[in-house]
Amino acid sequence: MSHSPISPTPAGTQRGPAEYFTGTAWVTMLAGPNPTDCTVGDVTFEPGCRNNWHSHPAGQLLVVTAGQGYYQAKGQPAQLLRAGDAVSIAPGVVHWHGATANSLFTHLAINPNVKQGVADWLQPVTDEEYRAAHG
Numbered sequence: 001m002s003h004s005p006i007s008p009t010p011a012g013t014q015r016g017p018a019e020y021f022t023g024t025a026w027v028t029m030l031a032g033p034n035p036t037d038c039t040v041g042d043v044t045f046e047p048g049c050r051n052n053w054h055s056h057p058a059g060q061l062l063v064v065t066a067g068q069g070y071y072q073a074k075g076q077p078a079q080l081l082r083a084g085d086a087v088s089i090a091p092g093v094v095h096w097h098g099a100t101a102n103s104l105f106t107h108l109a110i111n112p113n114v115k116q117g118v119a120d121w122l123q124p125v126t127d128e129e130y131r132a133a134h135g
């Protein structure tokens with residue numbers, strides 16, 4: 001029986017691209033392209049950091065590993081997330097995720113069927129939208 005280990009990409013930890021994040025995020029791909037067509041990234045958001053509104057053509061799972069943050073789907077209240085929480089995001093649902101104003105936030109981002117595309121990026125989450133998430 002053969003076994004193919006999944007290796008991190010050689011790129012290591014990279015800063016989240018400024019065009020898709022407000023504030024500072026750090027992304028480490030734990031499983032890049034592989035035969036399952038599913039990628040796993042470890043993403044840490046510094047306090048106040050969040051990604052833009054976006055959707056995933058094949059959906060996404062988030063598994064929170066540290067800190068506190070938010071997930072918000074368009075038109076829905078923001079959900080406060082803590083270590084151990086998981087979020088299942090259906091294909092095409094517009095949403096954002098990120099840290100609270102005062103906490104780091106780390107999650108695994110699991111993206112299935114990436115041949116369909118990883119993300120469709122939209123506009124930044126405004127300060128007003130972000131403040132509203134804090135209730």
Ligand code: MN
Pocket residue numbers: 054056060089095096097
């Ligand atoms: Mn997402």
